Amino acid sequence: MDITALKIRDMRAALDKKEVSAAELADAYLTRINEIDGSLESYITVTAEEAKAAAAKAQTIIDKGEAKPLTGIPLAVKDNICTDGVKTTCSSKILENFVPPYDATVMEKLNAEGIVMLGKVSMDEFAMGGSTQTSAFKKTKNPYDLGRVPGGSSGGSAAAVSASLCAAALGSDTGGSIRQPAAFCGVTGMKPTYGRVSRYGLVAFASSLDQIGPIAKDAHDCAVILNAISGYDYHDGTSAKLDVPDFTAKIGQDIKGMKIAMPKEFYADGIDDDVRNAVTEAAKWYEKQGAVIVDCSMPSLKYAVAAYYLIASAEASSNLSRYDGIKYGHRSEVGDSYSDLVCNSRSEGFGDEVKRRILLGNYALSSGYYDAYYGKAMALKQKIREEYAEIFKGCDVILTPTAPTVAYGVNENISDPAKMYQADICTVTVNIASLPAISTTCGYDKDGMPIGMSIIGKHWDEATVIQAADAYEKQFERIPAKI
Amino acid sequence: MSAYIPVIGLEIHAELLTKSKVFCTCSAEFGGDKNTRCCPVCSGMPGTLPIINQTAVEYAVKAGFALGCDINKFSTFDRKNYFYPDLPKAYQISQLYLPLCINGLVPIEYEVDGEKKTKNIRINRIHLEEDAGKLIHDDLNGVSLADYNRCGIPLIEIVTEPDIGSADEAKAFVEKISLLLQYAGVCDCKMEQGSLRCDVNISIMKPTDTELGTRAEIKNLNSIKAIGRAIDFEIYRQGKLLDMGKRVVQETRRFDDNRGETKSMRSKEDAHDYRYFPEPDILQVNFTDEDLDAIRAKLPEMPYKRLERYLADGLSETDAKIIVNQKILSDFFDTAVKAYSNPKSVCNFLIGEMMRRINLGEVALDNLPFTAEQFAKLVEMADTDKVSKNDAKSVFRTMCEKGGDPEEIAKAAGLLITNDTGKVLEVIEEVLAANEKAVAQYTGGDQKVFGFLMGQCTKALKGVCTPKVIKEELEKKLKSL
Numbered sequence: 001m002d003i004t005a006l007k008i009r010d011m012r013a014a015l016d017k018k019e020v021s022a023a024e025l026a027d028a029y030l031t032r033i034n035e036i037d038g039s040l041e042s043y044i045t046v047t048a049e050e051a052k053a054a055a056a057k058a059q060t061i062i063d064k065g066e067a068k069p070l071t072g073i074p075l076a077v078k079d080n081i082c083t084d085g086v087k088t089t090c091s092s093k094i095l096e097n098f099v100p101p102y103d104a105t106v107m108e109k110l111n112a113e114g115i116v117m118l119g120k121v122s123m124d125e126f127a128m129g130g131s132t133q134t135s136a137f138k139k140t141k142n143p144y145d146l147g148r149v150p151g152g153s154s155g156g157s158a159a160a161v162s163a164s165l166c167a168a169a170l171g172s173d174t175g176g177s178i179r180q181p182a183a184f185c186g187v188t189g190m191k192p193t194y195g196r197v198s199r200y201g202l203v204a205f206a207s208s209l210d211q212i213g214p215i216a217k218d219a220h221d222c223a224v225i226l227n228a229i230s231g232y233d234y235h236d237g238t239s240a241k242l243d244v245p246d247f248t249a250k251i252g253q254d255i256k257g258m259k260i261a262m263p264k265e266f267y268a269d270g271i272d273d274d275v276r277n278a279v280t281e282a283a284k285w286y287e288k289q290g291a292v293i294v295d296c297s298m299p300s301l302k303y304a305v306a307a308y309y310l311i312a313s314a315e316a317s318s319n320l321s322r323y324d325g326i327k328y329g330h331r332s333e334v335g336d337s338y339s340d341l342v343c344n345s346r347s348e349g350f351g352d353e354v355k356r357r358i359l360l361g362n363y364a365l366s367s368g369y370y371d372a373y374y375g376k377a378m379a380l381k382q383k384i385r386e387e388y389a390e391i392f393k394g395c396d397v398i399l400t401p402t403a404p405t406v407a408y409g410v411n412e413n414i415s416d417p418a419k420m421y422q423a424d425i426c427t428v429t430v431n432i433a434s435l436p437a438i439s440t441t442c443g444y445d446k447d448g449m450p451i452g453m454s455i456i457g458k459h460w461d462e463a464t465v466i467q468a469a470d471a472y473e474k475q476f477e478r479i480p481a482k483i
Numbered sequence: 484m485s486a487y488i489p490v491i492g493l494e495i496h497a498e499l500l501t502k503s504k505v506f507c508t509c510s511a512e513f514g515g516d517k518n519t520r521c522c523p524v525c526s527g528m529p530g531t532l533p534i535i536n537q538t539a540v541e542y543a544v545k546a547g548f549a550l551g552c553d554i555n556k557f558s559t560f561d562r563k564n565y566f567y568p569d570l571p572k573a574y575q576i577s578q579l580y581l582p583l584c585i586n587g588l589v590p591i592e593y594e595v596d597g598e599k600k601t602k603n604i605r606i607n608r609i610h611l612e613e614d615a616g617k618l619i620h621d622d623l624n625g626v627s628l629a630d631y632n633r634c635g636i637p638l639i640e641i642v643t644e645p646d647i648g649s650a651d652e653a654k655a656f657v658e659k660i661s662l663l664l665q666y667a668g669v670c671d672c673k674m675e676q677g678s679l680r681c682d683v684n685i686s687i688m689k690p691t692d693t694e695l696g697t698r699a700e701i702k703n704l705n706s707i708k709a710i711g712r713a714i715d716f717e718i719y720r721q722g723k724l725l726d727m728g729k730r731v732v733q734e735t736r737r738f739d740d741n742r743g744e745t746k747s748m749r750s751k752e753d754a755h756d757y758r759y760f761p762e763p764d765i766l767q768v769n770f771t772d773e774d775l776d777a778i779r780a781k782l783p784e785m786p787y788k789r790l791e792r793y794l795a796d797g798l799s800e801t802d803a804k805i806i807v808n809q810k811i812l813s814d815f816f817d818t819a820v821k822a823y824s825n826p827k828s829v830c831n832f833l834i835g836e837m838m839r840r841i842n843l844g845e846v847a848l849d850n851l852p853f854t855a856e857q858f859a860k861l862v863e864m865a866d867t868d869k870v871s872k873n874d875a876k877s878v879f880r881t882m883c884e885k886g887g888d889p890e891e892i893a894k895a896a897g898l899l900i901t902n903d904t905g906k907v908l909e910v911i912e913e914v915l916a917a918n919e920k921a922v923a924q925y926t927g928g929d930q931k932v933f934g935f936l937m938g939q940c941t942k943a944l945k946g947v948c949t950p951k952v953i954k955e956e957l958e959k960k961l962k963s964l
Contacts, residue, residue, distance in 0.1 A: 082530040095529065102523050104530060203529040208763035236532050237765050314760055318564050321573030322527045326629070342566055365564075365758035374760060 004028050004164040005480070008073055008221040011167060015062055015072050022055040022062060022072035026116050029074045033118065033165050036483060039146055041138040042160040044079050045087050046119040054116040061114050069224050071114035076166035078157050079120040080127055081212065082201040083107055086117075090203050091135035092125045094323045094330045094349030104201020105236065106170060106212050106229045113228050118166050121156030125351045126320065127177055127205040129153050130403075130423060133410060134353040141410065143185060143481035144449055148407040151181030157215045158185035163483045168216035168225055172202055174209045175308050176402070176427025179439035182215050183402035183452020186441045186481060188469065189215040190222040193460050194434035195240035197226075198233030204319040206312035207238075209431040219438060219469035223247035226462060242460065250467035256290030258468065261395035265301040266426060271404045278443030278451040279401045282472060286399075289471065294395045300383045301429065305421055307384070308428035309357075310364045310377035317361025323349060356417060381432050388433045392458050397468050401426050402439040402452035426454065436462045440469045441478060448479065487687035487725070489718050490695055491647035495660055496638050497670040498614065498678040499542045505613050505637035506533030506576065513676055517619075517630045525613075525635035527571030532764050535560075539637035540583065540768055542669040543611040544778050546639050547584030549667035549785060550606050550660070556770045558583045560611075560762040565755045568629055569616040577640075579759045582610035583768070589663070593655035604656050605644040614638050639669075645684070645695070650711040650718075657681060657707055658808075665810040666785050674705050681710055686731065687721045696721070697731040701738055701745050713738040717745055789813060796826040802834050811848050818855035823863040832862045836876060840883050852886030861889035868949045874898040902948050907940075907956050914939045915960065926964055933961070 003011070003020055014020045030048050037043050051074065058072035077083060080090045082100035084107070089095045103111065110117075122138035124131065132140040132155025140155045142148040143163040150159040154171030158181035161169050171178040173191035182189025190213045197212045204210060214225035230244045262283060267276050287293050325331035325345025332344030350358070364373035391398060404423055413420050430437045435456050442453040457465035504511045507524035524531040547554050561579040587606025592599065614636040619628045641660060647653050661672040661679060672679040686698035699717060704710045716738075721731050735754070736745040784792075786807050793803035806813050812833075819829050837858070840846055861882065865875035870893045881892045893899040914936060915922050921932045940953050 080530075088529070090529075098529065100523075100528065100530065102528070102531075200532050201530040204764075206763075235534060237534050238532075238763075315763055318562050318574050318758070318760070321564060321566065322529070322571060324566060324568075324573055326568050327526065327571055328528075338568060339566075362758060365760050367756050367758075370758075370760075 002028075002164070004032055004167075006167070007217050008070070008167050008224050011073060012067070012069060016067055022058040022116060023052065025072065026051045026055040026074050026118070029118055029164075029166060036163060037165060040141055040143060040159055040163055040165070040483065042121050042140045042150075042156040042163070042165055043076070043119045044089055044091065044122050044137050044156070047086055047117055048119075050086070051116050051118050054114075058114040058116060068113045068228075070110065070228055072116060073167050074116045074118050075110065076118050076121045076157060076160045076169040077107070078123055078154050078169065078171050080123060080172060080203040080205075081106060081170055082203065083117070083120065086120065088120065088203065089137065090126050091123045091132075091137055092349065092351065092354065093136045094346070095203075095328075096136070096330060098328055100201070102201065105198035105233045107201065109229050109231075121160050121166075121169060123156055124153035124177075125354050126203070126316070127153040127172060127174055127210075128316070128353050128357055130176065130180055130420060131410075131413070132156060132159075132181070133414060134351055136351055139410070142407045142449075143483045145407070145447070146483075147409055148449070149184065149410055151184030151403070151407060153177040153181070154189070154215060155181045155184075158182050158187055158189065161185070161187045161215050161217065162481050168214055168221055170212060170225075170229075171215045172205075172210055172212050173431065174205050174211075174312060175424050175431050178213045178215055179427050179430075179437060179452070179454055180403050180424075182439045183441070183450065183454075184407035186444075186450030186478065187215055188218050188222055188438065188440045188473070189213065190219070190226060190438045190462070190466070191430060191436060192226060192230065192462055193240075193436040194431070195238055196230050196436070196460070196462070198231070198236040198239045200233055200235035204315075206315040207319060208315060209308075209312055211431070218473050219440060219466045220248065220251055220473075222438065223251065223462075223466045240460075245463055247462050247466055250463045251470045253467055254290070255286065255468060255471045258286070258291045258397065258464075259294050259395040260286055260291050260468070261294040261296045261391050261398045263296050263298040263301070263391060263398065263400070265298050266400040270422065270425060271401055272406070274406065274443075274445040275401045275404060275451050279399065279453045282442040282453050283399055285472065285475070286468075296391045296394065298384075298387050298391065298429070300380060300387055301425065303380050304384060304429045304432065305425055307377040307380035308424065308432060309360065309421055310373050311381060311432070313357040313361035314364045314374050314377075315361070317358045317365065320350075320354065320358055325349070353417070384429050385433045388429070388435065396458075396464055398456040400454045400456065402454045403427070406445050406447075406449035406451055430454075430456055435459060436465055438465050438469045440473055442472065442476065444479060486690070487718065487722050488690055489648055489714070490645045490686050490688060490698075491649075491653055491714060492645040492684040493641075493643045493647065493653060493656065494682040494684070495641040495657065496680045496682075497546070497641065497660075497664055497672065499539055499637040499639060499669055500671060501536060501538045501542060501637055503536060503538075504635035505536045505539045505611070506635050509635065511636050513678070515632050517628075518632065521631040521634060526631045527573075527634075533576060533762075535765055535768070536637065539611060541778055541781075542637070543583045543609060543639050544770075544775070545667045545782055546641070546664055546669050547587065547609050548779055548782050549663040549669075550584070550587040550589055550609065550641065552584035552587035552606055552609060554584055554770060554775055555581055556775075557581060558768040560765045561759045562762050563612075563757045563759055565757055567615065568627065569618050569634075571616070571631060571634060575613055575615065576762055576765070577612035578610035580761070581767075582608045584609035589656065589659055591652065591655040591659050593651050595651060602646075602652060604646045604652075607642045607644050609639050609641050612638050612640060650714040653683065653714055654707050654711045657710055662786055662808060662810065666783060666789075668783050674707070677705060680705055683710065683714060683717075685714060685717050685721075687718060687725070696725075697733050699731065699733070699745070700735045702735055702748065704738055709738055709740055712743055713745055716743060720745065786810075786813075793826070793830075796820075798826060798830050802830050805834060805838070806830065809848065815848070815851075815855045815858075819859040819862070822856040822859035825862070825866065828866055829859060829862050832865070832875075832879075833858075836879050840879075846883045852884075853882045857882065857887070857889060864889060864893065868951075869893070869900055870898050871900065871949070897945070900947060900949055902952050904952070904956065907944060907948050907953060908960070910940055910943045911953075911957055911960050914943065922961070922964065925961055933957075936961075
């Protein structure tokens with residue numbers, strides 16, 4: 001069997017039993033990246049030398065019998081997570097040559113575990129998009145069909161996992177950016193509760209919504225990574241001062257009696273039949289196992305996309321103001337004055353989608369418009385949180401489609417931003433409400449494209465979400481991408 | 484020019500004396516080599532996040548207590564967005580919606596044509612925010628350089644209601660704020676180093692007007708004198724415009740210290756839209772009553788308390804106020820009194836001698852060559868006749884020039900009074916021997932010559948003996964003749 005297709009815990013066993021060395025494992029991935037990534041375009045930067053050195057270091061730890069769950073495991077990292085000494089571009093020309101002088105907290109934690117980082121993977125520019133086609137560098141393709149998008153914004157992470165170009169990857173999720181590409185690429189992606197994982201070192205898109213999380217081959221692997229990256233961090237004032245439970249703890253426990261809510265608005269007209277049917281079939285399976293399906297409603301869902309785009313873009317317009325060409329990043333050669341320099345650097349450095357959102361965000365925050373836009377959006381945020389709280393009074397988890405469609409063609413949808421934004425309907429409320437959610441594959445359409453379902457949990461209850469996803473995955477036969 | 488009423492409000496920025504910056508752990512000390520006191524957080528690197536410095540919050544609350552404010556038990560931070568090369572994040576973390584402190588009241592005293600006046604100035608709010616960096620413009624090479632050391636130094640902004648009616652009131656207010664912040668121990672208020680800066684909002688109106696006039700904002704005044712001059716100029720400028728039937732334009736102006744004039748920086752149309760919104764990276768600050776009590780308990784003795792203490796110690800109100808109104812002087816006085824517990828005496832020498840030399844510019848209060856303890860010792864020596872009152876002044880002059888221990892200085896100068904009776908008797912013998920005629924007059928009943936003989940002895944015994952002892956010994960000797 002190809003070792004690159006193994007799950008993390010099988011890889012762990014193979015490494016610990018010395019059936020494979022950390023170096024062999026890293027080499028297998030690097031070779032595969034060389035062979036395949038030319039057409040898949042998931043990696044922006046491959047850190048082959050660093051990976052080999054990390055593998056050697058990991059091997060000495062393994063040899064001493066001191067291996068931790070991720071020691072020697074080759075991972076890919078989304079290119080908006082700062083890596084000391086390794087370029088972190090956010091798929092933007094404006095950060096094309098930006099080399100952070102520090103590691104994100106998640107990288108410090110993973111490095112302490114002895115992981116082998118294979119490289120940095122592509123994304124939509126500044127995580128804005130759902131296709132990875134707004135990347136200034138690598139417009140990643142879907143491993144199931146190179147003519148289709150991998151989703152986004154963590155499209156590089158999901159595609160690399162799906163094509164076995166890494167054991168697992170880190171992504172970030174602001175409005176679905178982990179879950180939707182995981183769904184499109186037929187893998188599992190987890191967005192933790194806001195505050196579970198430190199954001200320090202994650203290049204900010206929308207600070208109140210951003211959260212780092214894993215994309216892996218299954219829910220169990222996601223739990224293993226989540227165990228390593230979670231916890232309070234002094235450097236992130238919004239990280240929670242809570243003990244981190246073992247996220248694998250509930251795996252294998254009976255789901256009999258688990259109450260699963262299906263808010264009807266998530267299954268309405270905008271959802272493709274194939275998707276609705278696959279998720280409904282999954283619900284039936286859960287019911288057969290003894291779970292209880294609960295009907296419920298989220299009336300505010302129809303406003304969620306508008307609220308999300310106002311909040312996220314408002315925060316983004318501020319977060320992205322620091323890219324002014326003064327201290328780092330792209331600086332225009334044109335212009336004599338300070339305002340020319342800033343204007344030209346940003347005009348040249350940012351892509352269209354980023355500019356669109358900066359404009360939207362600035363507009364929403366402008367005096368005279370603040371109350372009508374940002375103010376209203378914040379009120380909706382409160383409403384959506386209340387509706388979730390109400391639903392969770394009667395259930396343990398919520399089941400929804402991850403996206404209204406399967407992965408679409410690389411040239412579709414790009415000319416209609418409003419339509420693109422509407423495709424985030426299934427995922428954005430989770431970020432607005434700070435909830436944990438996982439996306440896993442629940443079926444394939446007639447073209448063999450994966451369909452994702454999302455399981456949303458209560459605050460800090462990742463373990464139940466993982467338990468529910470794992471139960472389904474254990475009986476569901478995945479069809480790996482043929483690449 | 485007809486009479487107008489000026490309506491003035493101030494915004495005062497004060498740098499807090501915390502060891503580290505407000506959102507990272509870099510040193511907050513003034514100065515340092517360029518860009519040596521900054522890190523990824525305060526220089527706005529992608530991915531970094533602010534962490535609130537609890538001491539800065541505490542200091543801001545202390546300032547609130549010192550200025551008679553209410554403290555918001557629930558306070559939040561907001562982002563103020565604007566582009567400027569000294570602001571690497573392109574937004575300043577500040578507080579718009581729920582500042583730490585609100586509704587303060589600061590009493591001021593000032594004089595108009597020798598007449599003492601008092602007034603209460605209301606404080607609208609005090610909020611906590613971060614300072615920006617500094618730009619260094621090198622015109623010779625046509626470049627501008629940025630120094631980020633000051634980025635993230637904690638600032639409080641004190642905003643008054645428009646209660647100030649003249650340059651004198653404004654100056655008295657800033658002096659009072661400076662005093663209160665220094666006593667609270669939260670700011671050193673060195674305007675020349677920029678640790679206290681002032682913006683003035685000013686409009687004028689006729690006594691019969693019912694609405695306020697259009698205001699101008701004068702930015703970044705960095706001395707009390709400049710505040711007064713800028714206000715006076717602005718009253719003159721706006722009055723002249725209105726007299727000519729013109730309108731005052733709402734704008735931001737800066738003060739040219741050399742010309743004593745304000746100049747337009749930008750009009751309302753060019754004013755920034757700061758696009759404030761809640762800072763998502765910092766959770767709200769919550770206080771319990773216990774938290775606030777604990778902070779209030781840490782507030783040092785404030786000036787009015789110290790004034791009460793000095794008056795109880797028997798100082799005159801004039802003297803007590805002179806001392807209290809300069810914290811550094813007051814601290815010096817307290818230390819001296821601790822070493823020699825005679826407040827009135829210490830005060831007299833301090834006001835009479837030390838302040839005289841300070842006002843002459845011979846010594847500076849913030850750089851005295853002697854300690855408060857040495858000063859106290861000198862006062863005590865004069866009080867206990869170890870040195871004559873007159874000689875004490877000359878010893879003090881030496882202390883001001885070179886510093887040093889007053890006893891050693893007095894000794895070296897032969898001014899130390901030892902009351903050595905052997906020596907006294909010796910001198911008396913000599914004086915009497917040299918003035919036989921006078922002695923004869925005295926013994927003949929002419930008591931008037933005693934003064935002459937006494938003078939001769941005192942002259943020869945300068946620094947050795949007090950006149951009292953000389954007198955006793957001389958009388959004794961003459962009687963025995």
